[in-house]
Amino acid sequence: MRKKIFDFTLYLIVAFSLIPMILLVFNLDFSEGFVGFGNALLVGLPYIINSVIIIIPIMLFSHLVSLLGAYELAYGKSRRNVAILIVLAIVALLPGQVMMIPNYLITGVLGIRGGYLSVILPGIFYPVSVVILTIQMRTIPGNILEAAKLDGATDGIILRRIVIPNIKFGISIVALILFSEYWNLVDFSTIYLMDERKKPLSSLLGKMAETEQNIYLINLLIYMLPPLLLGVFCAYFIWEYIDKSINKKW
Secondary structure (H helix, E strand, C coil): CHHHHHHHHHHHHHHHHHHHHHHHHHCCCCCCHHHHHHHHHHHHHHHHHHHHHHHHHHHHHHHHHHHHHHHHHHHCCCCHHHHHHHHHHHHHHCCHHHHHHHHHHHHHHHCCCCCCHHHHHHHHCCHHHHHHHHHHHCCCCHHHHHHHHHCCCCHHHHHHHHHHHHCHHHHHHHHHHHHHHHHCCCHHHHHHCCCHHHCCHHHCHHHHCCCCHHHHHHHHHHHHHHHHHHHHHHHHHHHHHHHHHHHCCC
16 A cells, blocks of 8 residues: 555656646647748747857856865865855855846946846856755765875866766756756846847747747747756766665765
């Protein structure tokens, strides 16, 4: 009986996750073939490009900045590191709307308001990433790092060859959270990007829903593909970590 309850709950979660995507595919109109698909794609293509322009530098540079910051917080000897980690954790819990106006003022001071950088810059310095990676780094046994230092390894070598390979789970979680946050931009892009031609697809899907249904559904399907592919890619490293934890292997 107990196992049946667990199984039923799991299947229910899977069903509610997959049913919307299945309904989306079944509601598509394929009567116009590739011509209809191409015409619908042309409507959303400029905004898809805008989404890619925003998300790629955020994903690349945010991971780089977060790894460097987390390494210092995890292994640095300064007493201030604990205080910094607590501050970052508190900031990470604040709603995005709270930081929207201060960030808007900062973009004005830096002279990047209205440009892609006004959205990209806050994404690069993302406190959630630093907190997660710091916690993950602290799970690496200290004797491994000490042995590497005794062999003459620099901090750069330790980070690249020891730390990063052992925190793929944390990096994967950060990638999923970060991508979800900035691929689905609505409020930030509405305020920071006044030019309609620079807005990402996420902020215009609502308007597309008011046009022809098939155009909206096709662009929605394309919009869903990148997070699905990233999820499949990250799932391997997440499962690998879970398997390693169960078997207690290092």
